[in-house]
Structure formats: C-alpha cells, structure tokens
Amino acid sequence: MKSPAVLKMALLPGLMFASALATAAPVKIALVETLSGPQAATGLTYRAAVRYAVERINADGGWHGEPLELLEYDNQGGPAGAADKLKAAISDGAQIVVQGASSAIGGQITEDVRKWDLRNPGRELIYLNVGAEAQALTGDKCQFYHFRVAGNAPMRVNALVAGMKQDQALGSKVYAINQNYSWGQDMEQAIVDGAAAGGYTVVEKTLHDVGKIQDFSPYVNKIAASHADTVMTGNWGSDLLLLMKAAKTAGLKARFGTVYLDQPGNIANAGDVALGNYVAQTFNPEAAGEAGAAFMQDYRAKTGHEPTFIEPQTVFGMLLVGEALRQVPAGDGKLDVRKLALALEQASIETPMGKLSMRAQDHQALLPLAVSVVSRDAKYKADGTDMGFKPVKRFTAEEAAVPAQASCRMQRPD
C-alpha cells in the first residue's frame, strides 16, 4: 500500500491544475462495514477487497485522472451503527457507499440512502451492495440508487441444483435447513421453488436461530429421519461448520449443497468432513483459467492473501463502478451521482469469470457463477490444506440469471 503522504505528493500538481478550473473534490467512497466485534472477520474481508479495488481503479486513472478516495467507517455490526456512520459518511462528502456483510444492515442503508436522495436532490448517494443477498433489496425495497453486485438466493440455488445434478450428486430428496432471517427464508423459498426444475422433492424444511446453536446433532437426527439425499443450506459461519461437523460425526450419508463453504477457515476446520460437498461460488480460480490465475497472483501480491469467499465479487463490483465512472463526463469537476447511476445501469465489464453487467430493471448484477466440489484434485488449495474447490459446472451471467421480481417497482428519476 502506498502511504498517504506519497499519495498527497502525487496529487498535488493535479490539484493545483484543477483548482484553476473549479474547486474539485476527489470522489469519495465510503465503506460502512463491520470492522470490530464478533462479526468483524467478514467485514475486514470486504475491506481488503474494497481497498484492493480502489487501488486498482486509481492505477487505471481513477475518475478522469483524479484518484478516488476511500473512507472507512465501522458500523459495529448493527443497523443502528450503520445509520450513524452513514450520516458521518455523508457529512464527510461521500458519494458512493459500499457495504456487504448482513442483509439487515443492507436494508437499513438502502432505506436511509433512498430517503436522503429524495430529500437532497442534486446531492444524491449511491449504495453499492457487495454482499447483502436478501431478495427484498431487489424486490419490495428496490430503489434507483441501490445496486447489488452480489448474487441472490434463487441464483445460487438454481446453479447449485444444476451443478449437483450434472455430477449426479443431487438425488431426489432434498432437506432445506436455513437460518431464521431474511436470507435463510429466501434460501428456503428458492430451494422449494427449484424442486420442479431439479426433479427433487423437499422432504423437510427447517429454520433455526442464527449463531446461537452449538449442538446441531438434534438437527442431524431430523435430517437422517427424513432420508434426504442432499442437504441444502444457506448457512454461514459457525452455523455451517457445526452443522457439517455434526453430520459427519453421526455418519450421515447426505451431501451438502452450500453457498458459503468457501469462507476462510471452513475447510481447515472441517477437514475431511468437507470433502465431496458442493458450493455455488461467484469466483473459482480454476474455472477462470489464466485470467483467474493472474487475478489470484495480483491480489495476493497486493493484500498478502488469495481472494476467496466474498472478495472476488466485491472487487468485480467495484471495478464495474470504475467502468461506469469512466462514462460520466468530468463536467465542472464534481461527480454527478445521478449520471453515475444511469451509467452504472448500462455498465458491463469482463471479469476473469466472464461478463459482468448490471440489470437496469431491478439493479441486480448479472454475474457468472461456478459450482464446485471440495476435492483433493483441486488446482488451488484452500486454507493451507490439501483440499480445494474443484469446479464442476460454470454458468455465464445469462445462464445464472433469474428474472427480476415482480415486487420491484423502481421510481426512476425523470
């Protein structure tokens, strides 16, 4: 990382030149993430990815030669903290807000941004959602200045079903177990909706409390009693790990179809338990070939670790914003956020996984996906183990897309 002093030095001549034309402030991007507390691990991962992406956009010339400035705020893991820090970000002059961990926080931010934009025409904000995957954000709550560059439950489930079916690992009986909040409920609905296309029946559905359960063995008994072939779950963190470990120690013969198995630490902690289970990913370096290898190498060189979990989607989403910025004319030196939003609707870039673009209708990104299985044959190993994610099926953005929700009635400016 460059030190701020060096950055300022590099900025100085440009600033002196610009000030003759207009008082141009740099475009400020505010990261409002969980940087402390028990959920900090995820927030810090988002931060690493956003830092990397901003550096890369700036290396490519930022916005008309002027580097973007990244501001970081700690939302302390809750919507209340996020609302506070959003106000701070606005008063610091941020024009783009980035957040990803937790759909509950995402819901708060999108609502606050919508109200602010309504009340302050000409001083709008964009909320770039890099990871809050709840359906409501592109459904009931969809709004013009919210853009999601992550997946969502039906996209992940459809891909998972197709990938596991191709590998003949799906079977005909599926058990849905999810966390009891917006994301888990979306997952459950998506698993039920995918039954016809996947040719399976959902034998049982379970919703459980988030992050409170140490002992998953009672749930494993329930799964065993249902004689399911596959367990599908949107669980993350300890809820995923403990569930899989409990299933393994009980000798449960079902496969797992997951969304977040590639969270750092999971493979190391689960060990052999993870083998043979599936995950729907937004990036798999092996599937992405040479471009993937180059991205892995560059990311490791800049951040010290390889991109996994939500990092690739965050980087690609930010680069999409970088591309949209290029389409917005410099004007009087101040970024017109409305024009940026319109440009972002049309933006598309080539990522190592394939084409990534934004759907104007509901502001859900159309992104490529990969379904992978945990295997010792994988080219890239995870967590320093001898296991990794071997891709079994790739989906282009078009193949992975699901239609926009009817509940999204977006109010467009003019």
Next chain:
Amino acid sequence: MEQLATPLLNGVIYGLLLFMVSAGLTLIFGMMGILNFAHASFYMLGAYFAYALQDVFGFWPAIIVSPLLVGVVGILVERYILRRVHRFGHAHELLITFGLSFIIVELVKLFFGNYPVNYRVPASLDFAAFTMGSLDYPAYRLFMGIVAIGMFVAIYLLLSRTRVGIVVRSAIHRPKMAEALGHNVPRVFMGVFGVGAAMAGLAGAVAGAFYTTSPNMALELGVLVFVVVVIGGLGSLEGAMLASLLIGIVTSVAVGIDASLADFMALFGAGDLAREIGGILVLKVSSLAASLPFALMLLVLLVRPSGLMGDKE
C-alpha cells in the same frame, strides 16, 4: 423409541458440557459474589491453549496441560486484577471482568487470527460408539459426557468430603469467622477462582475439538452459561447441574417438535383462526429451540427468583 432416545442422549451430553463451564461460574459467584463476565473467555482460552499445545505434546497431554494453564491465568487475574478492585465494590468487579472478556477475545484474534482454527477430534477417538437407527453415535460425545461427570463427582467430593472443602465452604459462608480461625481467606478465594477457571478451560479443551475453536466461541456459549446459572440458582453447584441438563434436553427435544401454537389451538377448533392471524401463532417450536432457554429463564425468574436450587434470600 430411538426417535426419543437419541435427542435425550444428545441433550444430556450437551447439558453436561454446559455444566462444565457453568460450574466454575456458579462457584465463583457463590463464594465471592462476582458475576464473572470473563468466565466464558476461560472456556475459549482452554480450547486455544489445547490447540496450540497439541502440536507439541499431542492431544492427551494438551487437554491436561491446557486447563492447568487456564487455571494459572485465572489465579493471576484474581490476584492482580480482581483483588485490587475488590474494595471498590461489586460494580467495579463486574465491569473489570466485562472489559477483560473483550481483551481476551482481541488477544486471541491477535495470536490465532479471525477465523476458526484447525483443532479437531484425534483419530483415536474419531469413531462411532454405537449405531442408533441409521446414525452413528460418536464416541467423542460419550467421552465429553464422561469427563463432565467425572469433574462433577470430583468437585462434589472435594467440597463435601475433604478438609480443603470444609475450609472453602466456611470461607464462602462466613469469611470473617474463617479468617479469625486462622485461615487465609484471600488465598482460598484465589484458589477457587483458579479452579473455576481451570474447569472452564477443561471444558474448552475437550469441546473445542468437537465443536469449533473460533474467537466467537466465548460469545456463543457465554450467554447460555449465565442462563444456566440463573436458572439453577446463583452459587449452587447442584442447581447448575440440574439447569444444564434441563436446558440441554429441552433444546435438543424441541428441535424435533414441529407443532405450533396454531396446532394447539386447533384442539379447541380455533386452528384456522390462529393460522389467519399468523405471526407467533404459526411459529414452529423447532425454529425456536435455541431461544427456549431464555424463555425458561424468564419463567424461573418470575416464579422462583432465587433459581431452582438457590438459597432463599
């Protein structure tokens, strides 16, 4: 039969684990009147120490040495931190243990990282003890249960049958009198604090391998341990045992119950009405399993504020 037997057995074992952690908490409270917020952090430390030591010594020595180390940490905490703030009253003691729990978590993150670490059940214990229905019953679960019962018996005998136990009990009950009789009460307090911490450490060392060893493990278990102590009665070892088993069994069995309040109301012909109202009336018991201990705590506090086995005050 096995539909009920497995959840019951699971519940008992989980309850025994809860007991291992809450035993120390309730002992410390009973003696010193300190609600130790850092107690679950000792549980986490036990797991991390065992994880760090197993590479050097192997699994078995690690789970023996780790609780001893945690006990030493506990003693140091009592001697150099708690004793200093003791004269400022309970509120200060409470706050300092609260702060300590944050510091321990951050230290653990500093040394071991943000993510779960690779601490697993050793191969020698990674087998099925027996098969119930279509599922294996892991031997390690039985091992956890045996360790917990062994610990309960040892502590109970120590307190009720030995000279040390008499001194400890008298120091708890009438500290001034015990001191007048020539016993070093502060040292007894220090010892009990250390033993309490070591018990939590043992629980962590044993359970960390089976569940996960992560910086969140203290937080995940910590709240539940307080619930156990409140339900059982602050300061009562037997109460902690009873409450742990109760919570373990209730949460485990509730997972299998798919009924909701609406089904109950249907018995009176109001099922459709309840389903129309929705909300809490159609929530399945199974989805509430992890919240039931808190409901139980509320009930106990309303009906019997001193807890199941607590002394009446």
